[in-house]
Amino acid sequence: MGGNGSSGGGGTAGKRPNERLASWFVRSGWSKGELARQVNRRARRLGAHHISTDTSRVRRWLDGEQPREPIPRILSELFSERFGSVVAIEDLGLHAGRPTASAGGVDLPWTGPQTVAAISEFSRSDLMLARRGFLGTSLSMAAGPALVEPMQRWLAPCPAGTAAAPSREHGGRGTDRISEPELELLEQAIVMFRQWDAQCGGGLRRKAVVGQLHEVTELLQDSHPEPVRRRLFRVTAELAELAGWMSYDVGLQPTAQKYFVLALHAAKEAGDRPLGAYVLSDMSRQMIHLGRPEDALELVHLAQYGSREDATPRTQAMLHAVEARAYANMGRPDRCHRAVRMAQDTFAEASPGDADPDWIGFFSEAELCAENAHSYRDLAYVAGRSPTYASLAQPEMEKAVELFARECREDGSGHQRSYALNLAGMATVHLLKREPEQCAALAGRALDVAGRLRSERVNTRIRTTVASAAREFGDVAEITELSGRLAGELPEGGVALAV
Secondary structure, eight states: OGGGTBSSSSOOTTOOOOHHHHHHHHHHTOOHHHHHHHHHHHHHHTTOTTOOOOHHHHHHHHTTOOBOTTHHHHHHHHHHHHHTSOOOTGGGTOOOOOOOTTTTTOSOOOOHHHHHHHHHHHHHHHHHHGGGTHHHHHSOOOOTHHHHHHHHGGGSOOOTTOOSOOOOTTOOOOBSOSOHHHHHHHHHHHHHHHHHHHHHOHHHHHHHHHHHHHHHHHHHTSBOOHHHHHHHHHHHHHHHHHHHHHHHHTTOHHHHHHHHHHHHHHHHHHTOHHHHHHHHHHHHHHHHHTTOHHHHHHHHHHHHHHTTTTOOHHHHHHHHHHHHHHHHHTTOHHHHHHHHHHHHHHHHTOOGGGOOOGGGTTOOHHHHHHHHHHHHHHHHHHTTSOHHHHHHHHHHHHHHHHHHHHHOOTTSOSOHHHHHHHHHHHHHHHHHTTOHHHHHHHHHHHHHHHTTOOOHHHHHHHHHHHHHHHHHHTTSHHHHHHHHHHHHHSOSSOOOOOO
8 A cells, every 4th residue: 555655544434524635626626636647747756656646545635544745745735836825734634744854855866867857846846936935934954964964975976877868758859959059058147147146146036047947957858968968967056056045045045955955966967076066065054054063064074075186276275165164163263273274275276277167266365265254253253252263354354345345346246245245244343343333334335235135145144233233332323323224224024036
């Protein structure tokens, strides 16, 4: 009986009809056969090939039988998509199974066809439901061993025989149908998307990136020569990484993690270890943001080990800088200092002849200074507002602000989000040094830039900084004025996702 995804042995004695599920089912307009076919199709996309539902099984669910996972989750997704609003598992009168790593979308099979199917399915659901917050609330975050251990399999050799494209339900569209100019256009589009993200924040173009990602997975469902296949997987990995980063920027943390995991799988299929290391660095930053520096350290060490033979000096410097942030948040100043020095020394080795990929182009001297400054700033907080570490942070942060200001002209070009984040960072340094007037001035400048962005991360950073300043120096006129301005220009509530 295990192949049907149900919990019981077939009888319904002692069970009460599931009136909630019946209500949604009647309103959907589906027949029992249609619902069974959709469940089976969705299960195959998830890799649950043991699921084989029929009309009699649907009838048993309606009569009160509780199906096993992943059936409740699949039904929730199907009804949510049907009605264009969140229909939770509990709304259907069903019980969610015990949370597992795979249910959170982390422990996935490391095979090409299943990677393509997972990205296609997730991006499609995101496009349909993200505006209503479904993805951000239905997913759960993985952390600790449940996150790190599956990611370690990134380094294992690909299983033999997994490179074939997945078959289409209605037949394929031929072989090698994408041309070199088309591939180049896809790669150029990613460069443009990155520029938009840096200039405007993740909230403005996130859905455009997700849409492009979904289209590329359509291409991957056809057969291609191996060089073209790897190139398409590289494009897929970069788009999934960017979708994850934009989701992170607007506060959709579980969605961001899922995209990062999918990006790592695609990078593995592309055979691009430096790109995989870059994705792991994103995941590490997210763990630092969520207060899990130990997880962050394991992820960045995995990135460093996996890319040690292939990454350019600029990429290696970025990984050392993220490592320093993790150590800082763990309260390990000696290791933090060492990682900062390694980042600086390795960055000095970078040269134009390194053939850096576009995705690492953001890691400029300004970004290096910013990362090191934030490491020292974080150490200061962990060490009980240490003035020593605040003094180490100040010159690095001042240089970062100066360099970003030079990049960001009034026409909106340059890394506007980084500029705003580091203005806010500089404000916190002045707050640590008990200089409220300077803090207010820097936070006010950050607020000016935030008005040109769609980044909840920037907004939250400014709100947190101003709230801290108000608690400590609420009687200082500049802080009072800034608090009033913040309430008017950046009210609570976040940013809306792009449509």
